[in-house]
Amino acid sequence: MSDTVQLPRWIDVGALPLLNLLLALIVSGLVVLAIGESPTQVVEILLYGAFGYEEAWGYTLYYTTNFIFTGLAFAVAFHCGLFNIGAEGQAYVGGLGVVLAALYLDFLPFPIMLIVAILAAAVFGAAWAYIPAYLQARRGSHVVITTIMFNFIASSLMVYLLVNVLRPQGSMTPESEQIAEHLRLPFIHDIAAGLGLEMASSPLNLSFVYALVCSVLVWLFIWHTRWGYAIRTVGANAVAATYAGIEPGRYIIMAMMISGALSAFMALNEVMGVQHRLLIDFTAGYGFVGIAVALMGRNHPFGIFLAALLFGMLYQGGAELSFEIPTISNDMVVVIQGLVILFTGAMEHMFRPRVTRIYTAWHLRRRAQEAA
């Protein structure tokens, strides 16, 4: 179709995703109507729950932290043309790294521990991503299937370790020992109190700052280093990359390992920041939502931040929702998530032809007027 005009950037990365998001929210509203509640009331409670009071902000940003990490993780692999569905498992195993470091190296002072914990999470997460990456790069097994399998393998492995190895003697619940007090990530409200500022207490902790740092680092890496360039080249066209002297396998493995490490950083927030111990299934689906976050954010760190904020809001507002309206459980948020992924991810091209046609018509008419 040569008679169409290239869409300007603001439509491509701004208007189209918003249009899809709007559709997802409209359908969510219909679901709310169908179960006999009022959508406007739901929106009100959601927004109030997410931003209405100071504590809510803290919770919203705490959820946002997880989504930034998993969203970045998906995006890095995606730039290399890979679908890393394994963020869930990589974060789970990353949590093991964090908790092992914090429990067995508890003599370290906090600043050193911080670095050790980040490294431990990165190494464990990257290692878990390495096997699917290697199999994709060298043996051609599809990374989607292998990462799904690795999620389940991670889950079984961690249940085994938690029940048989990490569980303290005499305890019945399958969870690890508590991390020593001085090794936990400080809460933002504690830091603020130290600076003389009054803040409502919330689980928001230092890892949020680290998530922002990672966003900048990912942006630098993808668009301003030669490895990032190579990764994007492989993602765009692996054959062309080969002719350009870039060996795709190497960069597939690199992108997947970085992706695994980024997913694993989620454990810093959950394990070291909030729960202070390793729990069964602490990843709670954040890894999967990361797919939606990255797709909505067009795989750009800034977009990912905005999308992560949206999902953080949905999570926190949704928790409020289930308090206020008993017939609407937390599952409403899961439904909205599903719809957002469906409309912004799977059906992202739905409006494109129509919008392109409208824009082209408008553009041509304007040109004709200018010429006249």
Place this chain on the structure above:
Amino acid sequence: MDNFELVILLLDATLRTSTPLILAALAGMFSERSGTINLALEGMMLGGAFSAAAVAYYVGNPWIGLLAAIGTTICLSLLHGFACITHKGNQVVSGMAINILMSGLTALVGIALFAQGGKTPSLDHGSRFQPITLPGADAVADVPVLGSIYSELLSGHNILVYVAFLAVPAAWWVMYRTRFGLRLRAVGENPGAVDTAGIGVVAMRYRAVMCSGVLVGMSGAYLSTAQGASFLQDMTAGKGYIALAAMVFGKWRPFPALFACLLFGFLDAAATRMQGVILPGIGEVPVQLVQALPYVLTVVLLAGFIGRATPPKSLGRPYVKER
């Protein structure tokens, strides 16, 4: 109880645990052989299980429940098709979206309708699929070995178990011995050639995902109205993914997929009986290891260490007609 009896019981349980896997794996096969990745099996199964249990509860008839389940999963398949085939959206993302959506929606609607925390009310005798005693099963029950194999292992399952096992040769026949099957496979390998031959690629792929919907609907109904007596939140617990693994393990072919399902079903049945059992010479086998085995085996197969699993050539690629 002697060992023979134990083995019979274990195999009996294997048949029951592998039934939903077989139906779902065949469902995945129909979709994927036509070129559409179907990660949505898990979510569709969940949707089917919920519809079957809810409708069977209201109507009091498991057959109507089964129809409702199939209706639901066909709708979900069409949704998947609408995203992936019509709008050329990403098939992996669409599948994951349906899984997440159904995990939330079934619980939400369940709470709205029945207010039992996402569960549907227990079904009574008449609204579930009941065990069928095969002819002569009671008469031969006392015959040693063969008699108990017939009366305990083969007889006494509900209709969906038999349907699942009959569906395998049926799927094989459709896939390899009919024109429909030939076109379906062709559309997954080389859609361009099919299009050139004057057959609509889009229509063909839609038909394939609908076949997929029918089969996965039955597996959902089996979970909630045959094996269980109600729908429970997230009751599929990864069975859709295991079925997917079985399909890959079976190299996208009906009979190998059946054996993979039986193997995975056997591991599942064994895992529940292995708890705390100490095997001579090995010690206690961790249950989690047995549970993870299907996934490990699938990865090993995909890595090319046991044979080679080659997916359909155009799997995951939307068809763009040349202009």
